[in-house]
Amino acid sequence: MPVEKVLVLHGPNLNLLGSREPDVYGEFTLDEINNELKKRGKSLDIEVDCHQSNHEGALIDHIHDSTENYRGILINPAALTHYSYALRDALIASGLPLVEIHLTNVFAREPFRHHSVVSPIADGLIYGLGLDSYLLGLEALVNIIKKS
Secondary structure, three states, X not given: OOOEEEEEEEOOOHHHOOOOOHHHHOOOOHHHHHHHHHHHHHHOOEEEEEEEOOOHHHHHHHHHOOOOOOOEEEEEOHHHHHOOHHHHHHHHHHOOOEEEEEOOOHXXXXXXXXXXXXXXXXXXXXXXXXXXXXXXXXXXXXXXHHHO
């Protein structure tokens, strides 16, 4: 049984994966991503707890509750990436290691996607690799946790 836990947060509209712009985001669903993360977590001896919300406050509540139960946070803030200082402040307040991921190459997309308010506070950033962004992000987060 894994002795450590990490929190995975998926931001707005990621519940639509598989049907939302599959040419951009891929054909896999959020459930498939979560299942793959849990499998990878098991191989890394870490429990993965996944949550998605379309509501900024719900994500912030998960972050506030994270400090007692988790060793790190893997987050795809989705559209909140670009403007949510409230999310950023909650992540800072958690004091937990943080890896930000994105399914797509944000720099190959619209200019507004090139700026993240989360990236400057993250321990690492992985983007543009689809599902692998999540899996590599989880591995990086576990490595960061092991070094702390």
